[in-house]
Amino acid sequence: MKSKKAKIILSIMSIMVVIVIIAGITMFVWYTNKLKPVAQSKSSKQVIRVEIPEKSGISKIAQILEENNIIKSATAMKIYSRINNINTLQAGKYELDNSEDMPTVIEHIVNGEIASEEIKITFIEGKNIRWYAKTIANKTKNTEEDVFNLLEDEEYIDSLIDRYWFLTDEIKNDDIYYPLEGYLLPNTYIFENDEVSVKEIFNVILNYMDKCLSRYKDNLVEDFTLHEILTLASIAELEGRSQEDREEIVGVFLNRIEKGINLGSDVTTYYAFKVDMGERDLYKKELTTENPYNTRGPNMEGKIPVGPICNPSNVAIQAAIEYKPTDNLYFVSDKTGKVYFTKNNEEHLKMIQKLKDDGLWFEY
Numbered sequence: 001m002k003s004k005k006a007k008i009i010l011s012i013m014s015i016m017v018v019i020v021i022i023a024g025i026t027m028f029v030w031y032t033n034k035l036k037p038v039a040q041s042k043s044s045k046q047v048i049r050v051e052i053p054e055k056s057g058i059s060k061i062a063q064i065l066e067e068n069n070i071i072k073s074a075t076a077m078k079i080y081s082r083i084n085n086i087n088t089l090q091a092g093k094y095e096l097d098n099s100e101d102m103p104t105v106i107e108h109i110v111n112g113e114i115a116s117e118e119i120k121i122t123f124i125e126g127k128n129i130r131w132y133a134k135t136i137a138n139k140t141k142n143t144e145e146d147v148f149n150l151l152e153d154e155e156y157i158d159s160l161i162d163r164y165w166f167l168t169d170e171i172k173n174d175d176i177y178y179p180l181e182g183y184l185l186p187n188t189y190i191f192e193n194d195e196v197s198v199k200e201i202f203n204v205i206l207n208y209m210d211k212c213l214s215r216y217k218d219n220l221v222e223d224f225t226l227h228e229i230l231t232l233a234s235i236a237e238l239e240g241r242s243q244e245d246r247e248e249i250v251g252v253f254l255n256r257i258e259k260g261i262n263l264g265s266d267v268t269t270y271y272a273f274k275v276d277m278g279e280r281d282l283y284k285k286e287l288t289t290e291n292p293y294n295t296r297g298p299n300m301e302g303k304i305p306v307g308p309i310c311n312p313s314n315v316a317i318q319a320a321i322e323y324k325p326t327d328n329l330y331f332v333s334d335k336t337g338k339v340y341f342t343k344n345n346e347e348h349l350k351m352i353q354k355l356k357d358d359g360l361w362f363e364y
Contacts, residue, residue, distance in 0.1 A: 034076035038069055039099040046098050049115060054091045061089050061109065070096045070105060077102060086110065093117070117193035121201070125186040125313035126237045128271065129178040132311070136201060140194045150198050151178050164206055166213050170227040175292040175306045177274075182230040182308025185209040212314050216321050227307065233320035234308035238267040238277070239331075245339040246319035251326040252341065253304075260302035261329070263295035271309035272297075334360035 039045045050068050052061055058081045062074035071077055080086075080102060090112035096105055121139045123132060133147035150156060154172075157179050161167045171179040184205045191201065213226070220226060232250050240246040253263050270277055272293035273286050287296045292306035312320075328341040330348035334355050342348045355361040 031076055031079065034071075034073040035080065035102045036072070037099050037101050038072055042099070044099075047095050048098060049093065049095050051093045052089065052091045052109065056089070056091060058086070058089065065096075065105065068096075070098050071102045077106070080106070090114075119191050119194050119196070120188055121191065122188040123184065123186045123205070123311065125316065126310050127186070128276075128310045129181050129184070130274070130276070132184060136198060140191075140196055140201075142198050146198050148178075150202075151180060156199070160202075160206065164210055166210065166226055167206075168225070168227060170225060171307070173306055177293075177307075180206075182227075182234050182311055183209055184311045185212055186311055186313050212317070216317070219321055224304075228304050229320045230312065230317065231304050231306075231308045233312040233317045234310045235263070235265050235267060235305070236319055237310060237312040237316040239265060239333070240319075240339055241337045242339075243315055243319055244324070246316055247322065247324040248326050248328070248341060249331060249339070250320050250323035252328050252331055254323065255326065255329055257302050257304065259329070262297075262300045262303070265295045268293050268295040268305050268309055269297070271305075336360065 046069070048068050048070055050064055050070065052064065056064075058078055059074070062071070062077040062081075065071045065077065066074040086106065089106070089109045092112060092114035094108060094113070095115040096108060119139055121135060123135065127135075129147070129151070133144040136142050136147055137144045157172060160180075161169065161171070167183065171183070180202065184202070185208055187205075187208060189201070189204050189208075191204070220229065224232075232253055235253070236246040236249045240249045256263055266282065267277070269282055269286055269291075272289075272291040273282075275282065275286075286294075288298065290297045290299055292300075293309060294300065295303070295305060326341065328343050330342045330345065330351075331339050332342075332348065332351055332355070333339050340351050340355075342351050352361065
């Protein structure tokens, strides 16, 4: 009887040992899996920005990391921290890679590898103030309205005119949409954090513009103000792709101005009616409507628009200053962006027909 009872007890104990072993193996497999990265491939990799608040314990931090998909399991992190005697994790803002395993993620926080607060804002050449305002709103805590409100602040604009030699009362013309259009030199700028103000952004850009324009002080075209040169540069920026083309485009414009012919540039009409390139085609009415920006409209013979129509690149500004003298009065681009120059209207019309015949003309 005793022998039978002992066998039963031994059998139960054996089963329990097996269960414990299986449970241990299952727990180990689960635990080691939870230590692995969330992202299993490059395509699913993410760098995620999280903030660890002051005085956060292991449980709170583990929860934050799991909720932000940086680690697989808050429970596994608590177990790992207990096993490895990790008690101190540093507060701050982190940029954590979910393709790294949990021990590596924890190490970043233990070492206090806090993310830089710096932000980069890239302003692309040929973009107007409206695009700048959207970019500033997307990259900082400012709104588009903050940008426009500052540009409408006459006291602020006067302070800039007093500060920068290249800004004059020309930018205060009542017909100008945005006083600093054309003066915000495209580039990638770095700021301390996303709380930077619009004023601080403009100051950094204008300081850089000052450095760039100072190189051309002694080479400015005598018959035109810097404001007019920047206006020509802004049109050439959008009309031509290569530096050589832009230099000759400015030469063509100067010839037309001298002969009292309007510039006839579609890009000025787009700007006049606040239509972004590619947004839609121009209406016939717009082409013939008088506007101080619209060089296709009436009363613009031999005139430059009232101000720049975009923020031109440094090379476009250089093209306007060091333009190429030419006998041509016309130019046209094909749909690949190649520019063709002609001396008179007859040649111009023939070129357009040739481009149509060759399938290189824009069809709307």
